[in-house]
Amino acid sequence: MTEFGLNRRGFGLLAAGVATAALLPARARAAGSLVAATFPGGWEDAYRRVLTPLVSAAGYDLTIAPALAQDQLAKVQASPDNPAYDTLLMSPGQGAVAIENGLIQKIDPGKLSNWAMLDPAFQGEYGPTVTVEVNGIAYNPDMVPKPAGYRDLFENPAYAGKVSWTGFGSNTAVMAYTQLAKIFGTGPDDMDAVFKLFRDHPENLKTVIDSTNHQMTLYQQGEIAVFMCSTNNVAHLKALGLAAEFAHPETGSPAAPVNIHLAKGSRNVDAAYAYMDAAISKAAQDVLKLPPSEMFPTNRDVELTPGIAAYVTREQVASLVYPDWTLINKNRAAWIRAFDTLVAGG
Template sequence: MTIALPLSRRGLLAGAALLAAPAVARAQRGRAASVTAAIYPGAWEEAFRDHVAPALKRAHNVDLEMQALFAVDQVAKFAASRGAPPFDCFVLDPGPRATAVERGMFDRFDASKLSNRALVPAGLIDEWGIGCNAQVVGIAYNPKKLPRPKGYADLFRDPWVSRLGITGFGTTFGTVSLIEIAKIFGGSETNVEPALVELKKVLPKIAAVSAPAALPGLLQQGQCDITYTNTQTVSTLKDRGVDIEFVVPETGATTFLTTLHLAKGCENVDAAYKYIDTVVSRGVQDALQKPPYNFIPVNKEVALGRDLPMRSLDEMEKFVRHDWTKINPLRGAWIERFNREMAK
């Protein structure tokens, strides 16, 4: 005779949980993970939506969510989050990166978690993050309108000065250009006074003083024919049919990196590393260097574009770099003074 013992409610629930466990596990395996990345608005956001997000989904079944924020806004938003990171990954230029490091906004970066680590030059990786795009800064000019300049000093002479377009310290490329101009007149990385003095002397002759975003349009429209800028802007204008060439100044080209970082305390660490690994992968880097994005790739297996002033990433070690821990404390005053004194 078999006696049926009464089941308690707890026993019923435990049994149901055991029966459901395999189905839950299967559902969890099929569910995509996700990562939230801060990204620059505009071309960066479009490029990452078109190329990074699909590649991340295919390779790792990770969904990419993006928050369109400029670098200073990323730092400000994280600072206001009070320990609850608003995104998993930063993307930053050197100035805001130095600020974020100083304020403890990053988790330590473990490059061993990247399958593509060996394909990125060692100099582009450190304890806080990894380069995802290189920038090279020099002089751009219209070869049909002007002779080829040798360096920054030519910008202050005829025939170049009357066709010159300038912008201030509001961007990384503008800041490093004006620092390099200051150096040729006796200044330094922390003393831009000589650059401002010389610019003020020729200000009546200069063709245009512009916001950074407007300067490419002025070059395209022929309102100015020479400026300091980066190779990405030159490539983009060439794609539009503008007559423009990039010149490495005789004092050397300047370079800086845009870098990716883990936000301090981010919850989706594994997905964040997969996202970063995808960004620096060969296929994605190759796609991002093509028009209309024109990024400089950081993956050594991707051939550099023929219009770049180097044949390999290793050559960038010879380019001029700057210490943003010294620049950051001074930059706000530089921006204010340029805007006040150079407005036309």
Template structure:
């Protein structure tokens, strides 16, 4: 059984926050900076978006790998000095950023590719750039296909489960959906903790979100909650893995980009976001080895994604982050205290 202690669970976030921001005075004309999710997003945007931005606008981008919650924390700690020009965020941190006034007012008309986004995917706060579908990934050679979230608490699944907490959006929505099947709700996860305590001695691994896919690839776990992007990426590397939509429905949410309050490179930031939603970039990102779920209406999601267009997103389970955000910090802390040893 693999365990990571509380210090290890929190370490990635604290370490990221400790990194100094790029000196804003050193950013020359034709340059800008952007936060990017560590791991696959970092690789994809460096491999596809950065070269496309350079070709289209002769703009260089410096990336800073940070999870969404760390981006918000870093911007708050900077006290009005933008630590980077562009955020990339999931729904919860997006709502928090709006509430904290961390974004510049956004003008969708400055996006040349605005018409290729569905209605409502660009507003006065920012623009949608990708979608995510969350469910259960499993090794079909080791386990039968799980019917839903409740199955993960059965001994045969719990003993092969990779457990991670509320620090990411996919982790939060998965754990909320688990709470629901035990009588909880979007704002009540007490039943979840009751059931987790019962299976904790059996659980194969409790680890940081970024470590879970590696544990699956190494065969140290055989079931996890994650997004289709991670499943497709592992499958492309020869890992035996399949994706299951829970019987209660798959979870979906959008990922958005926002210009940071006080950003010094506004024009380049618009060009960066516009390039991200361009058809050629969205098409490239939707294919191997990146497997993004595109929001550009001219691009069809890959075969591994359980939708044929971004319009299908409305058929999935979504959540009210204005209710979740006030509770989430306590959930994160509690998970770290009670689940990590």
């Protein structure tokens, strides 16, 4: 796991934020603790280092619990009356399932002092959007040319055997597959066209692995040169000193807002609100926008870094491709079974 090292500027910004949090009114400094589910890897490290001191200054103990969104869902579904987490971190796909199953609750925006600093698009009734993950294609410019889009990865021999894919359990993967379904089929739910594409290009089946984290490792080892990812993944690779670039697919870059949700049955709601407020604060997002995490800031008082602006500007956020998660969730289980069978047979 990579260290989330704060440079001098980042440390100063965080220290200023902690000082501000220490001035919160006494009602916010009641004793308590919370368990916050966070994506493993870079997210876990960044949130532990950046948010823990801010939440502590507000009077609460924060435990960061790393878990993929699908695993978060499974744990709270297993014990809905005694949830394993006070807050969940999810993209729209899993968020929709959590809402449908009554696992999260609507929030009271009045308890978030930084709520007004979010654009309306980021003010979710089930929790604030803390960043927007922009997805596309990571590639090693020393090994392959810049891909024009998803079609290129199957039709251009320059990429043969150098592209890695993951299964339909990954949000990043399923967003890419719905785009492929539109390119090679009749629409985003035409996965038969995608499965045929893989059968016609069996070299791509040999590089299907379990997760983006695993792909990152293979990329670092030079075993793959291309994989589907978010801009954050590319920023992380660059921070490690690797040759890595991001390509926006010609059909548009899929995007996934990431929200913090309040678990139904949370044991410390006040602490959960303090954590949410810290995550959308200028103090936190001024640090989280810096390498190696480079998270797109949703607090409009936070200026974009040149690195983030090179990927996406605030004006471009609305024009990104936002998948139909209702359609995806309806078909996802069947797609997972069909693709796993295809991979096993390949």
